[in-house]
Amino acid sequence: MNAGDRARQGARLRAERQNRDWGKRTMARELLKAIGAPAERKRVDSLDRQMLDWESGKHFPRDWTSAYATAFEMDEEELFPSLRGSFEVTASPEGMDEDDVKRRRLMQDAATVAMGATVAPVLAALTDAWQASEPKVAGATVSRTMLDDWDAAADLHARRARTDPPVTVLALLAVDFADMAPHLRKPQPDAVRRDLSRTAARHASLIATRWFDMGNMREARRWWAKTLALVDDSGDTRLASWLRGGQALLLRFDPADSGGSLAMAREARRVAGPRPSAALARALTAEAQTLTAAGRADQAVAVLRQAEEVTGHLPGDDPDWSGGRLCFDQSFVYTVAGDEARAAEAQDAAEHLHAPGEHALIAIRLHRAALVTRTDPETGLEEAARIIESLPPERRVTRLASAARVSLEVAPPAALALDAARELRALTAPRAALA
Secondary structure: OOHHHHHHHHHHHHHHHHHOOOOHHHHHHHHHHHOOOOOOHHHHHHHHHHHHHHHHOOOOOOOOHHHHHHHHOOOHHHHOHHHOOOHHHHOOOOOOOHHHHHHHHHHHHHHHHHHOOOHHHHHHHHHHHHHHHOOOOOOOOOOHHHHHHHHHHHHHHHHHHOOOOHHHHHHHHHHHHHHHHHHHOOOOOHHHHHHHHHHHHHHHHHHHHHHHHOOOHHHHHHHHHHHHHHHHHHOOHHHHHHHHHHHHHHHOOOOOOOOHHHHHHHHHHHHHOOOOOHHHHHHHHHHHHHHHHOOOHHHHHHHHHHHHHHHHOOOOOOOOOOHHHHHHHHHHHHHHHOOHHHHHHHHHHHOOOOOOOOHHHHHHHHHHHHHHHHHOHHHHHHHHHHHHHOOOHHHOOHHHHHHHHHHHHHOOHHHHHOHHHHHHHHHOOOOHHHO
């Protein structure tokens, strides 16, 4: 694209923005909204600066064309006529079909958020080249190596989700899911279809959870529905139970939930079957947490005891069910139930089972503050507020805000008038704007 073309395109973008009475910062927020990223100040500042170059014609926003079209509610090729036949924007290997072109553009948009505009097109080109070099399974559009790579990526995303801000993990997940998506609706041999659905279900579940962590229940529910459809298609009942248990754990935070979380936990338990397994233990702890959140502490403790019994029958090195997972559930249920000794025992054990900075460890420390709140309300509430306030805004995820509010739930009624209680309520207020 020559300088004259860039200048004309920049003038078009400026005119479209001004026709909507949008300043550059409003435009930046609309672009971030279009790719599902939060409008954090540093991102808005960065886009504000880039827009000067785009609108002046100095540079072309090749990684943001789709986002611009979404923000302006226009067809992309109408807004960017240069997309037709332009190698700079849509360079595609020979034989790439429409789905592949869309996949590449989705990958570039997501990679731009995760890694920056310079890396995004390189990643897409290298991914295409690598996949083209892989021998496909007979009758399939994917290779066995591609399936293994996506499955390994799900493990990596799950590990990063324990500590990293949700928007960062979500952007990386989007790259991989955009890569898989076109293959999901193409005919595949049965074995490949099951493996592809299984891996995609793992990614979809992580995507749903990251939306939940960011407070966007609408997107979370959409991706949970996708998760269940994919995992049921895979035929993997262990994973089907596991993912249902995870969904139940998070549904309990949804103000609009009217018993769906408990029903989902019990469905996870049914799918797991009666034999001791990691999936059954997870389903039982999900049910115990859901009952706790519903104010049914006695029933919750009874179900948690069943989970403890199942855990006792599992190998100590079971990769799917570690002691750290059960300690978290024990910490929450026993804290709310008022069983100080068992709660403190679980919290002490968890300190050695979770890495520093993990969301689970932060939540357990918030449970510990709630234990203090029962006997020393001001100290406990101040500690919960201190923990939340020490986190950068992007790490104050929904689950941690909920763990902090446990202190408010167990505090004596008179303590709710304390300054510390008011501060904690303000710090943990639901992010309704994203719901």
